[in-house]
Amino acid sequence: MSPLLTFVLLPLAWLYAGVAAVRNWLYDTGLLAATGAAVPLINVGNLRVGGTGKTPHVAWVVELLRNLGQQPAILSRGYGRGTKGFRLARPTDTAATIGDEPWQHFHEFGGAVPVAVDEDRRHGLAELAALQLPISAVVLDDAYQHRRVQPTLNILLTxxxxxxxxxxxxxxxxxxxxxxxxxRADVVIVTKCPPQWPETAQHAAAEQVRRYARPDVLVLFSSYIYGRPVPVSGALTYSLPTSGSEVLVLTGIAQPEPLLAYLREAGYRVVRHMSYADHHAFTSAELAEAAAVLQPGQVVLTTQKDAARLREPHLRTAVASLPLFYVPIRVSFLADGAERLHALLMPLLTPQPVA
Structure with a gap:
């Protein structure tokens, strides 16, 4: 957005911020009630609309909890789904029924982690409790502004x-x-940092965070590690792309730039980028357009999040006819960030019996 347009829109922004501030004050003073749960609630959210890396950070927290012997569940709004109300993910669900990010989590953990969606997180927590599943912690995906629920630990991403x-x-x-x-944050994670980001830059960023957050807030820094491309269809019918391969990049996410930068640094030759809005519902016609411009030897690369939507049943034929791969990512913390977050989580968790 241009500086001039930002300036013109500032009065509307102040109005929007004022309404949000009044709402937050009502919760901060207790005039509106926020409820917790019988198990620890770990929220991963942000102040910004889209693109801060919530999905891989939620997965990182869930994996940490599992490694600690916990039995976590994930509760999300299920943005972009065509259903309403509470829904517990099942193998028959798709991105259209529970949302692309919840479906990605369900697929990534092989159904071993309960994944539920509900626009009303408080109602969703009550429904989860009523199911009497063996859950020892709930990771809230993007509930930072959902003030009706009181997290045990609030993780803010930027x-x-x-x-x-x-x-x-x-x-x-x-x-x-x-x-x-x-x-309101207990932890602020500055995401998508260069792996070798200088300590001086980290210190300057932490000072900026503490201008607005609490002085004792834990500030951590994370980056992405990209893995080898994986076929979206699940079957390896085309050769894996490697450094030097010509690729068409297909994305429907808020911030595709980190992926593009990685591909170029890794030696892939990006010949075209077909970019759509965040949570875009791909069509067979769009995949046909991608197929039409592919040259012999070229492949299509997409993100893990986009792959969730590209696995919709009505796209199965179009996907099977394309050399289509997604690039998996995982979170890696700079310095001792992982250990510090681990230490902060431990006192909140109930020891679990050894199997």
Whole structure:
């Protein structure tokens, strides 16, 4: 957005921020009630609309909990789904019925982690409890502004290239509430950092975080590690692309730039980028367009999140006819960030019996 347009939209942003501030004040003073749960609630959210890396960070927290002997569940809104209300993910579900991010989590953990969706997280927690599943912790995906629920630990994400302290409230910027919303965070993770980001830059970023968050907030830094491409169809019918391969990149996410930068650094030759809006529902016609421009030896690369939507049943034939792969990612913390987050989580968890 241009600086001039940002300036023009600032009065609307102040109005939006004022409404959000009144709502937050009602919860902060107890005039509106927030409820917890019988198990620890670990929220992973942000101040900004889209693109901060919630999905891989939720997966990282879930994997950590499992490694600690916990039995976590994931509760999400299920953005973009065609259903309403509470829904527990089943093998027959798709991105259309539970949302692309919940479906990705369900697929990634092989159904071993309960994944539920509900627009009303408080209702979703009650429904999960009523199922009497062996759950020892719930990871809330993107519930930072869902004040009806009181997390045990609030993890706030902000992207290194677009940090919240340089942004404005909607519609002048991309923030859902003012920068002061960071005061509710117990942990702030600056995401998508260069793996070798200098300590001086980290220190400067932490100082900016603490201008708005609590002085004692834990500030951590994470980056992405990209894996070898994986066929979206599940069957390896085309040769795996390697460094030097010519690729068409197909994305429907908020921030595709980190993937594009990685591919170029890794030696892939990006010949075209077909970019769509976040949570885009792909069509057979769009996949046919990608197939039409592919040259012999070229392949299509997409993200793990997009792969969830590309596995919709009505796209099965189109996907099977394409050399289509997704690039998996996982979170890696800089310095001792993983150990520090581990240490913060441990006192909140109930020891589990040894199997």
């Amino acid at each position: 992207e290194q290239a677009r940090p919240f302290w340089h942004d404005y409230v909607l519609p002048a910027g991309r923030l859902r509430e003012s920068r002061r919303g960071a005061r």
